[in-house]
Amino acid sequence: MNPILTRRQFTKAIGGLAAACAIPLAAKASAATAAASDAQGSAAKRVFPKGFVWGTATAAYQVEGAVKADGRGESIWDVYAHTPGRIVHGDTADVADDSYHRYPEDIALMRGLGVGAYRFSVAWPRIFPEGTGKPNAKGVDYYKRLVDALHAAGIEPYCTLYHWDLPEALQRKGGWQNRDTAKAFADYAGYMAGQLDGRVRHFMTMNEISTFIGNGYGSTSMAPGLGLKGQALEQARHYALLGHGLAVQAIRAATNAKTRVGSAEGINAAMPAFDAPEHVAAARKAAVEQNAGYLTAMHTGRYTDQYLKTLGADAPKFTADEMRIIGSKTDFQGLNIYTGDYYIAADNERGYEVVPFPSSYPNMQSSWIQFAPGAIYWGPKLMAEALGISDIYITENGTSSTAAPDSQGRVLDTDRVMFLQQYLAELQRGIADGAPVRGYFLWSLLDNFEWSRGFSERFGITYVDFATQKRTPKLSSQFYRGVIASNAI
16 A cells, blocks of 8 residues: 555545635645645656757668769668568668758757757768778768758757668678778778868767677678678677777877767667666676677677687687777767666576566567666666766667557657656666766657668657658657756656
């Protein structure tokens, strides 16, 4: 039994007491009711720190379209999307949201939301159509116009230099299986950061190495769809990590001292099955080992003994110098958090065990997004503790939804509103408990090309009619605007 009265119960109780007593008591009760109401209203607000960065995010290939405009080269996703059977309904991103031409309209949407920051990515093939060689001035100029327009609107640009659109010319030479691609990426990253120096202060080298290697090289579900196994896959992963490290160094060499460099990595956040010390300790161990091939290596400059033992003969070949480069110091870490995994303490070599999701466990439209608000509490907290990370941004968080325009043209995506309410409440709780999260970028500003799912899954808080390109803010957009305005949930 809960001994705490709800507001309604409290008011009803006071009202009954007042009816039985003198008028002075009724006046006191009224004052007490008002005070209790004010206190409860204040307590209900979960306030974020002053200066917290509120933003939204997109990726070049998912929104830009204009795949042949102004000298842009071909990417692995252009080839993959035009291969029959790869994408749901045969969709392509040839037009997508046409943000290449409509970015002023999209910036106006951001101004309406009140966001202070926008995370976008540069399309490598727009800058170096062949991956290396002579830069494409028209491509460079486009991104300069974009960031200048963002600044004019009072929005800080956060730039991701690689969001999966590898130039096809490099893929024909082996892509991330070829060590030369790491060097080519660093050259591109350094060049582009130098071109945007003074305009962009925050650069992310790559987005989700774990995804573009795991799903693009380790399976056929994403570009380039190779389905590698064993040592070949692990070597590609290692070279992608090397590319990140080399890019960190190249960006620092090409920009001023105020530039901040990091990456954006996706994690299935490690969560204790419940908040008991032994399960929290188990989840902390899992946070390190389950990310040993990515974040742990990037922040420690080494692969864990357990990781290498597990890989055995499939472990990548690497040198001490390569690991030093991979561990190049960064200024912040972006975490893309949609869901997580539950862990319990176990009497085994690892000291933890993952708990499978039962069939009854709820998930969002995208079956891979189990509804786990605790992920955004535990993920940043445990990663910061385990790896000594001082500054974290949630660089992606959001969900797909089937909500479509109703008879009045409204998109009432209450499932997304529910998702955001619960996750943001847990994020605020985590920050209050010491997680060093400095900002949050909602994925995504727009419905867009959702990789292998084409246009069948919509992650935007703005509905896009892909036939007309009309943009319609959804109910979730109204919700997010209110969160930003109050800096609270």
